[in-house]
Amino acid sequence: MNQTGLNSLYQGNFFWQRLPGQQTLRGLEPGQCYLMGYLSNEQALYRQLNIENDDQQALLNAAVKKWRHELNRHLFGDYLLINFDGEQLQLTSSARASFTLFYRQSQNEQGQYGLALASNLKQLTQVFDAKINPVQLMQTLALGSLADEHTCFKQIKQLQSGETLIWQLAGETRLSHSSNLPVAQQLTLAQNSALPQAELIAPRRTDDIELTELFNRLPSLAHGLGQPLVDASLAHFDAQVQATDSDTLLLDISWLSARHITCEQGIHSSHNWCKSILKRPLLAQRSQLQYRQQQLVSAYQTAKQEQNEKLSFSQWLDLHYVIPAWCQLLQGICRLHGKILVNPYMHAQQLIPLVTQAYQAPAAYFSLQQVSLANVYDAMQRLFYSGEVETRKLFDLNPLDTSRLIRREQDRHRVEQLSVLLLTMDYLTRFHPGH
Amino acid sequence: MEKAVETLMIPARDGTKLACHRYTVPTSAETTCYGRVLLLHGSTFNSRRYANIAKACVKSGFEVVLCDWRGHGESGGKPGTCDYIGQLEDDISDIIAWFEKEMPLPLILGGHSAGSVVCLRYLEKYGQKKVDACYFIAPTFNNTQEPLRFDKPGAQRSFLLRHMRKKHGSQEAPESAAKHMPVMDNRMFYLATVLPFLRHSTVITFPGSEKMAALEGRVLNYSFNLMASVSIPYYSKAFRKLKIPVVFICGENDEGLHPEFLPMLCQWHLAPQLDKEVVMLPKLNHMSVLGGAARVLPHWLVQRWGENNGAVEQQLRPQAMQQAVEQAS
Numbered sequence: 095m096n097q098t099g100l101n102s103l104y105q106g107n108f109f110w111q112r113l114p115g116q117q118t119l120r121g122l123e124p125g126q127c128y129l130m131g132y133l134s135n136e137q138a139l140y141r142q143l144n145i146e147n148d149d150q151q152a153l154l155n156a157a158v159k160k161w162r163h164e165l166n167r168h169l170f171g172d173y174l175l176i177n178f179d180g181e182q183l184q185l186t187s188s189a190r191a192s193f194t195l196f197y198r199q200s201q202n203e204q205g206q207y208g209l210a211l212a213s214n215l216k217q218l219t220q221v222f223d224a225k226i227n228p229v230q231l232m233q234t235l236a237l238g239s240l241a242d243e244h245t246c247f248k249q250i251k252q253l254q255s256g257e258t259l260i261w262q263l264a265g266e267t268r269l270s271h272s273s274n275l276p277v278a279q280q281l282t283l284a285q286n287s288a289l290p291q292a293e294l295i296a297p298r299r300t301d302d303i304e305l306t307e308l309f310n311r312l313p314s315l316a317h318g319l320g321q322p323l324v325d326a327s328l329a330h331f332d333a334q335v336q337a338t339d340s341d342t343l344l345l346d347i348s349w350l351s352a353r354h355i356t357c358e359q360g361i362h363s364s365h366n367w368c369k370s371i372l373k374r375p376l377l378a379q380r381s382q383l384q385y386r387q388q389q390l391v392s393a394y395q396t397a398k399q400e401q402n403e404k405l406s407f408s409q410w411l412d413l414h415y416v417i418p419a420w421c422q423l424l425q426g427i428c429r430l431h432g433k434i435l436v437n438p439y440m441h442a443q444q445l446i447p448l449v450t451q452a453y454q455a456p457a458a459y460f461s462l463q464q465v466s467l468a469n470v471y472d473a474m475q476r477l478f479y480s481g482e483v484e485t486r487k488l489f490d491l492n493p494l495d496t497s498r499l500i501r502r503e504q505d506r507h508r509v510e511q512l513s514v515l516l517l518t519m520d521y522l523t524r525f526h527p528g529h
Numbered sequence: 530m531e532k533a534v535e536t537l538m539i540p541a542r543d544g545t546k547l548a549c550h551r552y553t554v555p556t557s558a559e560t561t562c563y564g565r566v567l568l569l570h571g572s573t574f575n576s577r578r579y580a581n582i583a584k585a586c587v588k589s590g591f592e593v594v595l596c597d598w599r600g601h602g603e604s605g606g607k608p609g610t611c612d613y614i615g616q617l618e619d620d621i622s623d624i625i626a627w628f629e630k631e632m633p634l635p636l637i638l639g640g641h642s643a644g645s646v647v648c649l650r651y652l653e654k655y656g657q658k659k660v661d662a663c664y665f666i667a668p669t670f671n672n673t674q675e676p677l678r679f680d681k682p683g684a685q686r687s688f689l690l691r692h693m694r695k696k697h698g699s700q701e702a703p704e705s706a707a708k709h710m711p712v713m714d715n716r717m718f719y720l721a722t723v724l725p726f727l728r729h730s731t732v733i734t735f736p737g738s739e740k741m742a743a744l745e746g747r748v749l750n751y752s753f754n755l756m757a758s759v760s761i762p763y764y765s766k767a768f769r770k771l772k773i774p775v776v777f778i779c780g781e782n783d784e785g786l787h788p789e790f791l792p793m794l795c796q797w798h799l800a801p802q803l804d805k806e807v808v809m810l811p812k813l814n815h816m817s818v819l820g821g822a823a824r825v826l827p828h829w830l831v832q833r834w835g836e837n838n839g840a841v842e843q844q845l846r847p848q849a850m851q852q853a854v855e856q857a858s
Contacts, residue, residue: 306789306792306793309793310792310793310796310797311796313796313797313801314796317801462697463697465787465789466674466675466688466696467675467676467787467789467790467793468789468793472675475691475692476675479691480763480766493691493692493694494693496692496693497692497693497694500694521797524769525800525801
């Protein structure tokens with residue numbers, strides 16, 4: 095793999111902005127392609143496109159020229175590609191990409207559009223004083239984190255895996271093309287045969303973990319990612335990434351197994367388990383959540399009819415929405431440390447056994463016996479007394495309801511996730527620049 | 530010849546004279562005064578105990594002002610009480626204004642034990658405009674249970690009321706720690722809460738012999754007003770506002786503070802980009818940490834305001850601080 099030139103985007107954060115009504119562009123050079131991630135068929139592409147001297151910029155320019163909207167059907171690997179030709183801005187991500195880009199379209203009083211792109215959500219939330227998106231929060235609580243164009247902040251979207259977006263920048267800024275590879279097709283296109291050399295990240299082991307350290311890692315990680323954390327295992331992963339020397343890390347399958355799994359019964363009674371602590375702004379999103387669930391169910395039924403899908407709905411959801419979202423989070427953590435994560439688990443043959451075997455949620459890290467100070471359950475309950483107004487507007491954290499929730503043995507992992515989400519959301523609100 | 534230590538009697542806004550012991554940096558061609566360190570003593574004590582910290586900071590080029598709280602040490606005022614809740618931070622404000630008028634210098638504000646809390650209350654009330662950095666040596670937070678190392682009497686019941694569930698495990702204070710714990714007169718406390726005219730009566734008594742206390746100039750009985758002036762109900766809300774460099778110095782064997790509290794505070798309640806540091810000194814307790822602080826604090830100050838002000842690379846700081854910690858312990 096070519097480690098020079100364009101791959102410099104591996105290391106740093108990317109931010110580009112065009113203000114409404116302004117013609118100036120900041121952060122991109124016309125005629126340049128920017129690649130975040132890696133191509134697994136790069137050598138084959140050099141031959142196919144007759145590019146010599148391993149000139150990756152020339153290769154990408156030629157590929158964009160030749161395939162344009164269908165770039166991700168020909169360029170394999172795990173990447174995000176940004177192409178700016180002076181008039182158009184194209185964003186393309188590979189099938190099942192773990193690299194993602196956040197974007198925000200804004201409109202000024204004159205109705206003119208502006209656009210901002212960033213590789214880190216924090217860059218956008220801090221610049222634009224973003225507000226929490228209750229629909230997405232509700233979806234996260236009910237179904238876990240799903241690969242979705244919406245983020246947990248209003249007006250900020252993210253490029254989905256397999257998606258291509260093209261904006262016209264000459265004159266008015268407007269979206270001129272949007273296409274997405276179907277989820278099933280993404281699995282067949284995710285060819286990862288020639289992987290970059292990488293150091294295998296240590297497998298996930300929970301027996302010798304220092305829980306106070308894990309607890310204290312949650313806020314800085316949430317701050318780094320710019321979003322509330324959905325699971326304590328992300329902080330565990332963060333610690334492992336920090337402990338490695340190499341800049342390129344190979345994912346161990348045990349980290350995929352740490353993801354949130356929504357069981358079949360859980361999907362249909364999705365928000366009921368924590369209903370008692372949701373306040374009106376969140377409860378009002380129930381209809382939107384049901385609508386989203388219906389959309390997913392119909393996509394699943396179509397897949398069942400057309401592609402003879404054999405997986406159950408929750409397994410299908412896990413395969414196409416939960417795992418990609420989880421991989422994006424893991425990649426985001428690696429990028430915080432200036433590293434990239436190579437994911438060798440992209441093929442259907444590897445992933446289907448993983449989703450069919452996932453019948454129970456991973457064990458929770460924290461227990462009620464742990465010292466109160468650094469215990470997510472106690473800390474969540476303390477938010478009733480000292481939490482931010484914004485948190486208490488969305489959640490009714492009265493001790494009676496939260497203690498009932500905490501004592502539910504069968505949902506321990508889910509309650510831990512809820513506690514982590516609430517605590518990190520409260521933390522981000524506390525230090526938000528607009529606060 | 531210039532005196533190394535002088536006691537200044539600074540008038541507070543109500544006319545009470547507050548004793549401030551100033552340790553000055555000897556003026557010569559080779560020495561420079563980089564800043565002024567204001568230190569508030571812990572509850573019951575006075576400035577006498579803190580001379581070692583002052584001398585160490587002076588050696589590093591910092592003028593030090595040890596302030597006796599009103600009613601303590603050589604300061605005026607009625608021992609064991611104050612006129613209203615919050616009078617101590619008003620006193621600090623008056624002291625800062627006096628020194629600023631005399632000669633402005635970068636100001637580093639801090640204290641030991643309850644003195645830290647008074648500093649925090651000052652920063653919350655008056656803001657950080659006049660302060661360049663702050664330090665907290667073995668701070669005490671008694672309003673909630675979670676920062677405490679050992680359970681207070683009634684901790685289980687208090688946890689049950691706050692969390693509506695039983696607390697798992699309890700950590701009773703061992704005899705060695707329990708003997709230093711103050712005794713609260715709950716009846717008087719609740720009466721004083723509702724009856725303002727009782728707020729000068731004793732609600733909390735610190736252990737110690739009256740005779741020895743008189744010899745050492747200690748005050749063992751505190752009124753409701755004074756007790757409330759040295760406590761902070763919501764530490765999180767006060768700490769999150771900090772925008773100036775801050776260091777916490779604490780002994781790992783501190784009898785009051787849970788050893789994991791300060792790292793937690795730093796991560797969860799201080800702004801993420803803040804210049805913040807927690808120094809936990811092995812083997813030291815609530816009082817013996819003063820010896821350790823005399824080594825660590827000057828080092829921390831020099832790194833920020835010393836001769837190589839700004840030249841000390843961030844990555845070198847932990848190593849240098851590590852050496853100071855090892856010496857301190």
